[in-house]
Amino acid sequence: MKFINVGFGNMVSSVRIVTIVNPDAAPIKRVISDARSKNELIDATCGRKTRAVIVTDSELIVLSALQPETLVNRLKNDNLSDDEEPDLYEK
Numbered sequence: 001m002k003f004i005n006v007g008f009g010n011m012v013s014s015v016r017i018v019t020i021v022n023p024d025a026a027p028i029k030r031v032i033s034d035a036r037s038k039n040e041l042i043d044a045t046c047g048r049k050t051r052a053v054i055v056t057d058s059e060l061i062v063l064s065a066l067q068p069e070t071l072v073n074r075l076k077n078d079n080l081s082d083d084e085e086p087d088l089y090e091k
Helices: 026-037 068-079
Strands: 003-007 010-013 017-021 041-043 052-056 061-064
Touching (some): 003 061, 010 052, 026 052, 026 061
Parallel strands (some): 041 061
Antiparallel strands (some): 003 010
């Protein structure tokens, strides 16, 4: 099982992640509010501004202070196998 660092030493299982979205849209704000009221929200921002919302397959919502692009890059790097090297010269 592989984990992704979502900021400040907090980890989420990478196989459980369904989507990573920006928190600025009104529907996402409603999802956050509903999850908070149902105790299905995990705030991993450590008091910082929420920059990414992670939705898991168990319908838990994780708030992160990292940009969605940063989290996606960490997922991509995580998915490379040990024997596979990234092609740095790919055009």
